[in-house]
Amino acid sequence: NWFVGIDIGSTAIKAALVDGDGQLVGVHVTDSGSLFHKNAKAALQALLDGHGLQREQVSYLIATGYGRKLFKEADDSISEITANAIGAHEAGKAHGGVRTIINIGGQDSKAIQIDDQGTVVNFAMNDKCAAGTGRFLDVAAANLDIDLEQLGDYHFNGKGAPLTINSTCTVFAESEIIGLLANGHGKEEIVAGIHYSIAKRTLRLAKRVGIEDRVYFDGGPALNRGLVAALQDELQRELVVPEHPQTTTAFGAAILARAEWLAERRGV
Amino acid sequence: NWFVGIDIGSTAIKAALVDGDGQLVGVHVTDSGSLFHKNAKAALQALLDGHGLQREQVSYLIATGYGRKLFKEADDSISEITANAIGAHEAGKAHGGVRTIINIGGQDSKAIQIDDQGTVVNFAMNDKCAAGTGRFLDVAAANLDIDLEQLGDYHFNGKGAPLTINSTCTVFAESEIIGLLANGHGKEEIVAGIHYSIAKRTLRLAKRVGIEDRVYFDGGPALNRGLVAALQDELQRELVVPEHPQTTTAFGAAILARAEWLAERRGV
């Protein structure tokens, strides 16, 4: 049996495939674009094609994320907070269990506290302000004329200390970055400063829910090693960062798809 | 005798000239640029040249605004809150007196409550978030490919109702504006929506200090008739908008320059 979770976010669509034993078999990530529904179907197809599967072989599919209501093909849907908690709890088992989840998405950021069963105890979310989200990284990378994927390398290649970005507002930070460049500062030190700025804001968000070990960090920006380092520094502890940080929430939805299907079969 | 107030803001430098009777004689407005001090000196010179005056003929000069500390030529300096209060109180006399001041600047916004002597009773300020400041107008005008000065006309030329801009964040509003354009919405209805978005945010700021009649509206964005209309709508009252809304704070500094000079002469 096969189970799929699909996380239709504002920036990217993530799909995860889980087998009958609840093991992660594969993931697929694609841009959301403006045609959410069409792109979500294409992402599902690509995931299945990659493993030589037909849609009929998927026993249960759960959608999550911002665009989940538009995806009628799903058997069920679930909030991204719950899906993220289930995914991180499951993935965290190999690391001795996690109790705090920090998720930085393309347009939001969240801190979730879970108990040792993976149940959400408390959470805090910012989806109103671009600062502290992946959007700030996009904007900063564009200002610096750097590819998003390069930010991590720049972080570690500076000769000097990270610069302080005084503006928390992304819009005002843009002007500040341009000013720092004009004053001859290195992109490396600016990039590190940006990572610390996001890390500080994330720390404040995480403190609202309470930080308990171990802390799991996921979402696309967790691919950025520089941001991971800055966040570890601010939180003063090691983070559990999964290999595919973008797909934890989709994985959680797939895990739940399997559980719901098993429950239905048992006639619960 | 002549008195000058110079308001060195992050976006523009405003200078006001007052005569021995405390009457406003002239104003000069120029961009701040990156060389605040040099540009402030040039603005002062331009103001004086325009009235055939030499620096020595100015009895007292007070600087205010963000860059006031850098302007060593001033006889004194004062916070922009106090200068704005003095200027609005003085200018408001012709309108029966004002008790609430709303100032939207290039990178901040303020609400100030004054008593009937022009003394500051209470104030609230936002200088951390670009939303609700002139910066949002700059960004939106750029997204719409409209000159800042045209926004007022667009506001009144829509065939349909103002569109709702759901994102308060300037960064997210940018994407929303681009999406509305892509969906074929008119620039006029989008512009009106932007003005209402700023007006709603300004209303919240003003409520923090309490709104008492009459309400004076100044700062560069008060030149935008569409924004004035939206703000009047949200506040549900007429606003007192001066002819030169950018220079109220500089005028207040000049009024104070005269008062300080008179007090010194009297040996107070």
Ligand code: SF4
């Ligand atoms: S602080 Fe800046 S990034 Fe945050 S909501 Fe305001 S405009 Fe947006």
